[in-house]
Amino acid sequence: MRRTVPLMITFIVGLTLILAVFIPPEPFDTMNREFSVYFDIIAVFAFVLGGGNLLRLHGDRVYRRGKDWKFSIVTLAGFAVTLVVGLGKIGGPPGVRGDLMAPGTWFRFVFNAVLTPLSATMFALLAFYVASASFRAFRAKTPEATILLVSGFIILLGRTFLGGILTGWLPDSLSFLTIPNLADWIMAWPNTAGQRAIVIGIALGVTATSLRLILGIERGYLGSD
Amino acid sequence: MRLLAFFKTLDRRFIFLFVGLAVIFPFLLDLDLPEYPTVMVKAIYNTVEGLQPGSLVLMPFDYDPSTAPELDPMAAAVVRHCLSRDLRVCFMALWPEGQGMVSNLISGTVQPEFPDKVYGRDYVNLGYKAGGQGLINAVLLNMRSMFTTDAAGVPVDSLPIMIGVTNLKDFKFIMNFSAGRPGSKEWIQFAGDPGRIPVASGSTAVQAPLLYPYYPSQMVGLMGGLKGAAEYEAALLAGYPRFKDSRRVATELMVPQAMAHFVIMLFIVLGNIIYFAERRAGKR
Structure with a gap:
């Protein structure tokens, strides 16, 4: 019974959702609209779950003095401050529905003065690590690696003014050999072909997995007991 | 050795x-280096040019501050273009931080450069909503079920720009700024294709290669990274010389x-x- 009921729910809901999308006449059209709204309402609860999980994980680490527990204090403090200034709409227009980002709100200050520079810094650090990793690992060791290296080089050059300068002297009849044009060609043809194959593969995989779930062949989500 | x-x-x-x-x-x-718009960027520019004044454009801001240096300049350029053409712009976000990015763009670009444009009539910030592709599917069928107020809590029924808007099909163009998922791919798959609404993407350079398969049949154009933004700035400057004094951030950052x-x-x-x-x- 503990397995049969969830399997039945999955089968009925899965089948209904498919019918709701593919069959336009009523009542399926209304069902499609309503299910979309249900989905969005459920999605909101993920925030509560996420917040609770963050508190539990980091609270537990601080309590047990686990690895890097001091960083967890920073995480919890950041979470608490943002939550209080956001929910409290401190410094902003009164009311539950007031704009969080209205001029003068503390939340706007936290967003622009703390979150923005921290996020930008973390992302900008990638440039340094990419340079270091490229120096150590981007080697023409095999024919495949050489093709990747040459392609990457052309794309890097083609996305800057240097590509145009280096091959700008080529006559019009050979303009297809200019680095920006070669970069565009690599992106438009080999890249698109590869990406399209990946997208189709993922779509087929998602369809197969969905069917396995709906038909009860895939039961991993039910747990082990 | x-x-x-x-x-x-x-x-x-x-x-x-x-x-x-x-x-x-x-x-x-x-330094100020010249940029020339490529076909994919020019396609977005031409789409905006082809819209009738007063047409509604939806701009979902699906990114956060980490990718703002790439995506903020292109968002500013497209917004300048749309408002210059007297198009009406609805901002929204599928990412929680997107609402903040919209607020910064409105206070940093729209209000100072377009003082004649009125909030609620010419543009609106509908804010963030959870749900990702589920939300797109919901607003494709019924926008009012998900957006009852704007980001400031003002009922959308009281905003002139929202009069007559029932679902996504009322928008003539969706210009998405995306740094990941949910983002451009979801807008193409769940709004552009089923609703037959033209969708274009302004995405990070990292994400741009993933979107090439959708061009040109499912996506009207693509701006990839800072270079795409600089190209759009160049196209805008060529078409609208009044922006010669506006700051072209992407062009500055290209060097x-x-x-x-x-x-x-x-x-x-x-x-x-x-x-x-x-x-x-x-x-x-």
């Missing part, structure tokens, strides 16, 4: 230093980015020289 040994054991902090200098140095020179690329390429070449020299020495 001593030089080779030095480079082989090069401390990565030297590499960091070179990259840092390559990024900082061009800021001191104040430091190009220098960083150049340094990375130098290190790749150096790494390969070391590799082949070692291999040759090994054969001997």
Whole structure:
């Protein structure tokens, strides 16, 4: 019974959702609209779950003095401050529905003065690590690696003014050999072909997995007991 | 061989230093390099040009501050273009931080540069809503079920711009700014295709290659990274010389980015020289 009921729910809901999308006449059209709204309402609860999980994980680490527990204090403090200034709409227009980002709100200050520079810094650090990793690992060791290296080089050059300068002297009849044009060609043809194959593969995989779930062949989500 | 040994054991902090200098140095020179819009960027520009004044454009801001240096300039350029053409713009976000990005754009670009445009009549910030592709599917069928108020809590029924808007099909164009998922791919798959609404994407350079398969049949155009933004700024300046005094952030940032690329390429070449020299020495 503990397995049969969830399997039945999955089968009925899965089948209904498919019918709701593919069959336009009523009542399926209304069902499609309503299910979309249900989905969005459920999605909101993920925030509560996420917040609770963050508190539990980091609270537990601080309590047990686990690895890097001091960083967890920073995480919890950041979470608490943002939550209080956001929910409290401190410094902003009164009311539950007031704009969080209205001029003068503390939340706007936290967003622009703390979150923005921290996020930008973390992302900008990638440039340094990419340079270091490229120096150590981007080697023409095999024919495949050489093709990747040459392609990457052309794309890097083609996305800057240097590509145009280096091959700008080529006559019009050979303009297809200019680095920006070669970069565009690599992106438009080999890249698109590869990406399209990946997208189709993922779509087929998602369809197969969905069917396995709906038909009860895939039961991993039910747990082990 | 001593030089080779030095480079082989090069401390990565030297590499960091070179990259840092390559990024900082061009800021001191104040260079302005010409950019020319490519076909994919020009396609977005032409789509905006082709819309009738008063048409509704939806702009979902699906990114956060980490990718703002790439996506903020392109968002500013497209918004300038749309408002210059008297199009009406609805901002929204599938990312929680997107609402903040919209607020900053409104206070930093829209209000100072377009003082004649009125909030609620010419543009509106509908704010963030959870749900990702589920939300797109919901608003494709019924916008009012999900957006009852704007970001400031004002009922949408009281906003002139929202009069007559029932679902996504009332928008003539969706210009999405995306740094990941949910983002452009979801807007194409769940809004553009089923609703037959033209969708274009302004995405990070990292994400742009993933979106190429959708162009041109499912996506009208693509701006990839800072270069795409700089190209749009160039197209806008060519079509609207009144923006010659507006700050073209992407064009300014292209030089430091190009220098960083150049340094990375130098290190790749150096790494390969070391590799082949070692291999040759090994054969001997």
